[in-house]
Amino acid sequence: MEIKLQAILPGQKLMHLYRQMVLSREFEEGCAEQYTKGRITGFLHLYSGQEAVAVGATAGLHHEDYILSAYREHAQAIVRGSDPRRVMAELFGKSTGLCKGKGGSMHLFDPEHNFMGGYAIVGGQLPIAVGLAFSSVYRGEDRITACFFGDGAVNQGTFHESLNWARLWELPVLFICENNFYGIGTEVHRSSALASIHKRTCGYDIPSEKVDGMDVIAVYRAVRHAAELVREQRRPYFIEAVTYRFRGHSMADPAKYRSAAEQSIWKSRDPIPAFAKRLLEESVATETELEGIRRECTELVKEAVQFAETSPWPESSELWDGVYVPDDAVGESDHV
């Protein structure tokens, strides 16, 4: 029998998870709208459908734990605590953006919330996560590093090098693979000899498990348990969260490589209404309360868009800022 929600988390916390999933969805759908209006440009990879992974996983971590992710990372930053207005402003390329308009959608970074970056080279963040975990051990800190990546990353050299290294040096890294079954248009079984990704870690003696990435509570419980193990044992752990993106790889992708039947099966498993249903069934919330959360999140995204729209563009004088640290022991540079 399924454990009751309130035996796992207090009602207030459960409502918080619901709110974060709704905010993530509303934010992404708001981004899509702004993209079609031409206000967000460049690449735009949306997270709709995968919310249970970011929300459940982040709830299972401590705030001082480092998080790194790939380029589909708006929700991970917002769920971690980044201001949605500043994330939207970054997507608009405005100076009030999280990275002052220098990074855009794929390169959010918010050290205040220990969100150590979105990286747009597939698998590029894995070695960096290992290095951050090493810095924590070296400095005697209690924190762990959670590294998100997609199913496409598992065939990169950095995946294998990083898993080997993390186990060899006994570093507190929690690897979280968000398996949404497609690396752009290539399905996992067409790119991986062993499509069951979590089984690949046996080559590196790293324990792993597969979790339903459409169930926020399942993800939360798995990550909380794994994070405790990683923190206590100072060793890596690996979670494969099976999920699905409701949109194409990016806004430029109509996702014609996926059948309508497949998409409709996954949409029927949408993590947000599924969790709402449980909250109602178990009387954690009323429909009025959930509706209130939805309205509030819609409003927050409107505010974010308004903030981004009215924010100033970066000045041309900011162009050269941030390449090098200017007050450097190396003296004057003609680049600074």
Added chain:
Amino acid sequence: MSDMTYRDAINLALREELRRDPTVFILGEDVALYEGSFKVTRGLLAEFGAERVRDTPISENTIIGVAIGAAMGGLRPVAELMTVNFALLAMDQLINHMAKIRYMFGGQTMLPMVVRAPGGGGSQLAAQHSQSLESYFMHCPGIHLAMPATPADAKGLLKTAIRSKNPVMFLEHELLYNSTGSVPDDPEFLVPFGKARVMREGSDVTIVAYSRMAVLALEAAHALEQEGVSCEVIDLRTLAPLDVATIVASSLKTGRAVVVEECCGAAGLGGDIAWRIHAACFESLLAPVKRVSGLDLPMPYSSALEKLCIPQADTIIMAVRDVVNGRT
């Protein structure tokens, strides 16, 4: 001052900085127990222990990625790539990550890290172990690039690199490891970046060079003195930042310049430096700037062929004669 080899000067710089700052640590293939494939890290494991002097798997891209993460987490990693040729396995972390992270994250983090790598040709190691890749790194914004020619600069530049808040590629020349020179004993001896050194003053021609090419340029200058040609030799010390002011001032003074690079000439850094001289000194030049470059070939193994690919003192002498005699 103490006389020591270029290798020992680098070792001393590492030792002093490891003593000075507990956040400094060393990582790389065979750097600890084996003491480095060129023995640059000799004795460091014994003095500083396995926590701070760390052997790694043969995973170059991840060596750099781990160094990046460690630097982001507040440490000062000094990563060794066994040779600069293996940097090509790490180009994703070096170029897409190390060089970009500060800028693309809006200046919110810094990467105080050093990547040391021996390189250069002349040891008959053939095509995959003899490259000079400095132009690759100089082409990429976000990286500082130091290439010492002397033991003193090797010590002073490396200490500056380790204390820098920016990522530094520190390229050592394999044929210079046994060269000797006077090195200041002062543990606070630092050589600033972006300040070229006039190795020798002269009035007829400016020779701009770096690393082992600066040593050969000095040799060439001595020989040319016998012919009555007075050469000013500039050792750039760092290619990024580049000390354009010193190059230009000297070229204005002599009216002639030869730029020497060990790397292949095609799209090489010598072309960029030559252009800078032309752009700033065109009216004052008595002859077009001449380039001396490595040949545009994969390095051959045979000593008879290899020496033809790498600029020699004689090649520099001929180039200087050409410039002085108005031959282009």
